[in-house]
Amino acid sequence: MNQTTFPIYLACLPGLEAVIAQEAHELGLPAPIIVPGGVETTGTWPDIWRANLWLRCASRVLVRLGQFRALHLAQLDKRARKFPWADFLRPDIPVRVDVTCTRSRIYHQKAAAQRIQTAITETLGASITLDADLRLMVRIDDDMVTVSLDTSGEGLHKRGHKLATGKAPLRETMAAAFLNQMGFDGTQPVIDPMCGSGTFILEAAERAAGLPPGRTRTFAFENLSSFEASAWAQMRQHSPQTPPAQFFGFDRDQGVIQNARENAQRAGLEDCTAFTCQPISALSRPDTPPGLIMVNPPYGGRIGNPARLFGLYATLGQVLRENFAGWRLGLVTSERKLAHATGLNLQPGPPIPHGGLKVQLFQSGPL
Incomplete structure (x- = not known):
């Protein structure tokens, strides 16, 4: 089993960060750090699966797959093609790509998304769809491209067994x-x-x-x-x-x-x-x-x-x-x-x- 360690971000509703940090600690995730809107920690793929399965209070489990610097679109295109997509994605599973750009020379989010989508389809063969269950998040901040993945899919409040809800349900x-x-x-x-x-x-x-809590659902x-x-x-x-x-x-x-x-x-x-x-x-x-x-x-x-x-x-x-x-x-x-x-x-x-x-x-x- 792959024992590579990745940065993990446990997303939550603002105001619940301390609760998530305690829960992560009890689950054995190392050195949870409170940040706005969530908790940062690290772990292997089995740790990521376990977090999705057992965390009761987190909204999502996000994993950072890698980073590279890109100063312009041509460089983004070249380096996106060298990114090891096959280590994470499958050619037969569609993926959705969301891109945000802040404080960077690459400022056109749609153009940046097109470069990354093309790199994925031409090097891996996976299709890009807007409604794909698998969501790739790319943040370009200060010319640094950070590639992350939502490992949860549907929000973790969707337990899988609570199908009937009331008029104003509490998550x-x-x-x-x-x-x-x-x-x-x-x-x-x-x-x-x-x-x-x-x-x-x-x-x-x-x-x-x-x-x-995640025993009856898929991720x-x-x-x-x-x-x-x-x-x-x-x-x-x-x-x-x-x-x-x-x-x-x-x-x-x-x-x-x-x-x-x-x-x-x-x-x-x-x-x-x-x-x-x-x-x-x-x-x-x-x-x-x-x-x-x-x-x-x-x-x-x-x-x-x-x-x-x-x-x-x-x-x-x-x-x-x-x-x-x-x-x-x-x-x-x-x-x-x-x-x-x-x-x-x-x-x-x-x-x-x-x-x-x-x-x-x-x-x-x-x-």
């Missing part, structure tokens, strides 16, 4: 990151009183079961010349644990509850999760030790008028104060005033972009 990568920020380690019970299609509950149960790296199917098949083998049945989702919409149950079944998590149709006012404490209450309630951007929601947040706060002593709340919202309407002492986390808004995780101590 799985965000839910996993918020659970991490709450100190979730797989042992605590988790409740979501407005669970929608079950994202928080499924992410918590999946981690408790020791299941890799772009499977179409590379460096890919070894037998080694990948061995890496994907896992020995799941059987966690306690302590992951509970509730919602007043029977349709989304049914979606959540189906998602749990596809994920192999139906034995440790339970989804029930009921309003917040009916929420009661389960027969478990204190754990986490994770909730992504409606907020202004999803409703139009945040003022209508103050009663909902106040009810949530009242129910939790009365019935959930010792539990901790993690509440996601874009509206600080709504978080305060719970009447609970909540500390805001960093703002995270979500659906055109900036949301924050508001955490409580033990209630």
